[in-house]
Amino acid sequence: MRVFKNSSILFIVVLALLLSACGGTASPSSSAPTSTPKPAVKHSGQTAAQIVAALKGKGLPITDNFTYDENTDLNKLLGRPNQYTGKVNFRDSRTSYSDAKGADINVSDGGSVEVFANASDAAKRYAYVQAISSSGGLFAEYDYYDNGLALLRVSHELTPNQAKEYEGAFTALP
Numbered sequence: 001m002r003v004f005k006n007s008s009i010l011f012i013v014v015l016a017l018l019l020s021a022c023g024g025t026a027s028p029s030s031s032a033p034t035s036t037p038k039p040a041v042k043h044s045g046q047t048a049a050q051i052v053a054a055l056k057g058k059g060l061p062i063t064d065n066f067t068y069d070e071n072t073d074l075n076k077l078l079g080r081p082n083q084y085t086g087k088v089n090f091r092d093s094r095t096s097y098s099d100a101k102g103a104d105i106n107v108s109d110g111g112s113v114e115v116f117a118n119a120s121d122a123a124k125r126y127a128y129v130q131a132i133s134s135s136g137g138l139f140a141e142y143d144y145y146d147n148g149l150a151l152l153r154v155s156h157e158l159t160p161n162q163a164k165e166y167e168g169a170f171t172a173l174p
Helices: 002-021 048-057 119-133 160-172
Strands: 062-067 086-092 110-115 141-145 150-155
Touching (some): 048 150, 119 150
Antiparallel strands (some): 086 110
8 A cells, every 4th residue: 555655756856857847937036127218219209390490509500490380381292102291492692592481482592301101211212302303403412311201402502511410410310
């Protein structure tokens, strides 16, 4: 009878070990794996007007600006599928086009900020604007895109060093 009793105890111990090794409940000291938070997309939650204000706040000589809506956008792109969701053109005091006002302010007067719903739309617009800008002449401009939700377009009237001031201020924004 003694052999039977020892065998029964041994069987129960082995069974208990097997069950606990097969993934019973997690011990209190174990923790669920955590995912690494994704970094925020640049310019997320910012309007075009807020970005222009931030550029001006960094000391750039923006003297006037105009925020477009779907009725005043001359390109008729604002709010359309895959196009910008916000647009502000601004005047830089160093350009020769300094007398433009309101909706008449053009990129050549200083620049423009366009904001998009997603980075893919912004990247497509950047590629499109770059293709036109590279043709030179009247369409030449400096364009900056930092893989975020905004595109900065700066007048060809500015010198390369002046345009770099905009680039540095823009890429430093969150």
